[in-house]
Amino acid sequence: MSDSRSDHDNAALSQKSSFSPPAAMPPCLQEFIPQDHLPDALSVRYRDDLYRNENPYHGQRVWEHFVANNALEFRRVKSDLTSDAGEEPNFRIASLNLEEANLLGVGNHSRVYIAPFQLPPPLHPSTPSGTVSVACKTAINDEEPRSLLENESKIYAQFPRSLQEELLGRHSARPDDRPEFLAAVVPKSYGYYKIAFEESKAGFEENIDEETKQGISRYVRSLSPILLMENCGDMIVPFRMPDHQKNHCLELIARLHGAGFTQGSLYPRNIVVQPGPLTLPPAARRLHTPSFRIIDFGKGVYFDPETCNEKAADFGSFLNDMLTEEARARREFNVDMPDGRFELCTTSYYY
Ligand SMILES: Nc1ncnc2c1ncn2[C@@H]1O[C@H](COP(=O)(O)OP(=O)(O)OP(=O)(O)O)[C@@H](O)[C@H]1O
Numbered sequence: 001m002s003d004s005r006s007d008h009d010n011a012a013l014s015q016k017s018s019f020s021p022p023a024a025m026p027p028c029l030q031e032f033i034p035q036d037h038l039p040d041a042l043s044v045r046y047r048d049d050l051y052r053n054e055n056p057y058h059g060q061r062v063w064e065h066f067v068a069n070n071a072l073e074f075r076r077v078k079s080d081l082t083s084d085a086g087e088e089p090n091f092r093i094a095s096l097n098l099e100e101a102n103l104l105g106v107g108n109h110s111r112v113y114i115a116p117f118q119l120p121p122p123l124h125p126s127t128p129s130g131t132v133s134v135a136c137k138t139a140i141n142d143e144e145p146r147s148l149l150e151n152e153s154k155i156y157a158q159f160p161r162s163l164q165e166e167l168l169g170r171h172s173a174r175p176d177d178r179p180e181f182l183a184a185v186v187p188k189s190y191g192y193y194k195i196a197f198e199e200s201k202a203g204f205e206e207n208i209d210e211e212t213k214q215g216i217s218r219y220v221r222s223l224s225p226i227l228l229m230e231n232c233g234d235m236i237v238p239f240r241m242p243d244h245q246k247n248h249c250l251e252l253i254a255r256l257h258g259a260g261f262t263q264g265s266l267y268p269r270n271i272v273v274q275p276g277p278l279t280l281p282p283a284a285r286r287l288h289t290p291s292f293r294i295i296d297f298g299k300g301v302y303f304d305p306e307t308c309n310e311k312a313a314d315f316g317s318f319l320n321d322m323l324t325e326e327a328r329a330r331r332e333f334n335v336d337m338p339d340g341r342f343e344l345c346t347t348s349y350y351y
């Protein structure tokens with residue numbers, strides 16, 4: 001059976017997004033980048049009418065004109081959620097182009113784009129153009145979506161590397177087994193960025209009056225923060241998936257729980273699939289050996305026993321949330337499986 005035939009046969013297990021980014025998009029960034037090496041800031045160019053969807057002041061053409069014609073700076077929020085104030089000597093800025101045409105998916109709270117991303121030195125992607133593409137999650141302009149995105153950014157900052165990439169490891173529940181590649185569970189994260197707009201550096205045109213300047217500033221400052229992550233494919237369609245793939249997804253959920261995280265809204269729309277395995281170069285990956293990831297951690301929770309005050313009570317409710325989440329996943333996948341799969345998930349890794 002040829003590879004293209006098997007891909008075709010398996011294409012049904014995912015649901016292509018109804019949004020179709022252009023084929024000319026550069027290859028996806030799939031490398032893990034430690035937090036310390038992420039860009040300090042983004043220089044973002046908005047194309048088309050993208051900003052209309054995220055901003056309440058869209059009636060004012062002059063404000064839109066400003067956004068469409070200026071690169072806007074977003075600063076990375078460090079994991080303690082305080083943006084860096086000053087410019088460090090080796091302050092590094094990446095560039096990102098957001099276009100409405102490059103919509104990857106839409107949720108109840110957000111719009112997610114695929115966008116060309118130019119990393120600053122010393123990070124050099126080995127693509128012909130030196131550019132890669134990343135998924136950019138933006139919140140729709142309301143209080144709840146914004147706070148979900150903020151929570152998601154904290155969860156991504158807490159994910160251990162072992163959940164973000166394929167690793168050679170061993171399930172401790174099966175200690176006699178040979179080490180095997182353990183699949184990545186969640187997308188790699190490339191940072192959370194917030195608009196940093198200073199009127200004094202805005203470069204306003206000379207004929208703009210004070211009131212309009214203030215309007216532009218307010219408009220720009222209300223742009224959604226951006227969460228950058230790895231593009232991990234298309235939504236799954238559980239009823240078309242063979243049992244072993246459903247079981248594999250349940251195992252990913254078990255590993256997520258075992259690392260101390262719940263996802264909080266574990267529906268099939270929040271699991272995506274792409275050709276795998278990710279241990280092979282992109283051209284050699286196939287959909288009949290898929291790679292699944294759990295996404296969307298707006299309602300995610302991290303249980304950290306080190307910092308938890310009321311340990312017993314909190315752990316009890318966390319355990320309860322885990323079991324509820326597992327039960328939901330089994331229902332969604334229509335898989336009959338005993339409770340408590342999370343016990344399977346303690347793993348050891350080899351770097
Ligand atoms: N990392 C990713 N890789 C590929 N597609 C993604 C990624 N993140 C999001 N998407 C796409 O965008 C859609 C919306 O993203 P997401 O689920 O994070 O938004 P949401 O508004 O929080 O969703 P919900 O309606 O579940 O609350 C997803 O269903 C998926 O199709």
Ligand SMILES: [Mg+2]
Pocket residue numbers: 107108269270296
């Ligand atoms: Mg979602």
